[in-house]
Amino acid sequence: MSTQPDQRSTLVLGTRGSKLALCQSEWFQSKVQEVAPEVRVTLRKIHTSGDKIVDVPLAKIGGKGLFVKEIEDALLAREIDFAVHSMKDVPAQLPEGLDILCVPPREDARDAFISRAGHSFQNLPVGATVGTASLRRQAQLLHARPDLTIAMLRGNLDTRLRKLQEGQFDAIVLAAAGLHRLAWSQTITEYLSPILSLPAIGQGALGIEGRANDEFVRSILSRLNDRATHTTVTAERAFLHRLEGGCQVPIAAHATLSDEYLVLDGLVASVDGKTIIRDQIKGTHQQAHALGVQLAERLLSRGGEKILREIYGST
Numbered sequence: 001m002s003t004q005p006d007q008r009s010t011l012v013l014g015t016r017g018s019k020l021a022l023c024q025s026e027w028f029q030s031k032v033q034e035v036a037p038e039v040r041v042t043l044r045k046i047h048t049s050g051d052k053i054v055d056v057p058l059a060k061i062g063g064k065g066l067f068v069k070e071i072e073d074a075l076l077a078r079e080i081d082f083a084v085h086s087m088k089d090v091p092a093q094l095p096e097g098l099d100i101l102c103v104p105p106r107e108d109a110r111d112a113f114i115s116r117a118g119h120s121f122q123n124l125p126v127g128a129t130v131g132t133a134s135l136r137r138q139a140q141l142l143h144a145r146p147d148l149t150i151a152m153l154r155g156n157l158d159t160r161l162r163k164l165q166e167g168q169f170d171a172i173v174l175a176a177a178g179l180h181r182l183a184w185s186q187t188i189t190e191y192l193s194p195i196l197s198l199p200a201i202g203q204g205a206l207g208i209e210g211r212a213n214d215e216f217v218r219s220i221l222s223r224l225n226d227r228a229t230h231t232t233v234t235a236e237r238a239f240l241h242r243l244e245g246g247c248q249v250p251i252a253a254h255a256t257l258s259d260e261y262l263v264l265d266g267l268v269a270s271v272d273g274k275t276i277i278r279d280q281i282k283g284t285h286q287q288a289h290a291l292g293v294q295l296a297e298r299l300l301s302r303g304g305e306k307i308l309r310e311i312y313g314s315t
Helices: 021-034 071-075 135-144 157-165 174-183 215-224 227-243 285-314
Strands: 010-015 039-044 082-086 100-101 111-116 129-131 147-153 170-176 190-192 205-211 251-258 260-267 276-283
Touching: 010 021, 010 071, 021 082, 021 157, 021 174, 021 205, 021 215, 071 082, 071 100, 082 276, 082 285, 100 215, 111 174, 129 157, 129 227, 129 260, 135 174, 135 251, 135 260, 135 276, 157 170, 174 251, 190 205, 205 215, 227 285, 251 285, 260 285
Parallel strands: 010 039, 010 082, 129 147, 129 170
Antiparallel strands: 082 205, 100 205, 111 170, 111 190, 251 260, 260 276
């Protein structure tokens, strides 16, 4: 019987230090311990640039990659063995030598609307102030309600909820998945339909990143991979990669699976929400990556390229 030459008795899991990141990492740590009780998994907190800079929109300081760069550096330096990310924070292009080794089952991918006075989104007073750090959300909310005022909202989930309660905003929009994981679902006023607010690429999913050549870690984490989530996220990330997108541009995509089909919805929007180019593509599960690329090219040809060129030219 062959043995793994790099077999270890201890693995180090890298994580951001926020309450949500720790909750997600501790959950995954427990899952690894279930499938590999002979290996001890320890957590190491890593402070990322995205956590340190909280008063500037992400689009102006380099995008979501700021939440993973220091963690990826630690992976490449072999200071940690794998890392738990919110998949929506992971750039489409990974550094050479790293790979997504596992995608666990997805949580709710929808956006959650939280109103201080209990108003639904459509019943918000004219001119109400809605907080979000996402250009994707901003564009779609303004498309539906151009009368609203969209204001920047950065910080961890607890910070964002506190700012709402302090009266800085009439409402805020957050990912439902994070609220569910922290058992804060009771704060949600309304779940926004993907027709109104198409989710971010990978929203609700976790991505477990490690070194591409680390067969020992890969062999353990592969037992926790959820094939359906991996397939849908593959389609969404292929869409993201083809658009060369980040959080500097309002793009969104969400895939769903049935027994026979994978259905992928995607959009490209202007920042002010006046123009939204949206389409849907359907194919087999095995075509996930190709479908993401095809849908992106379809949107680019219908005006998405012009929108993206204008946004990138102004940043």
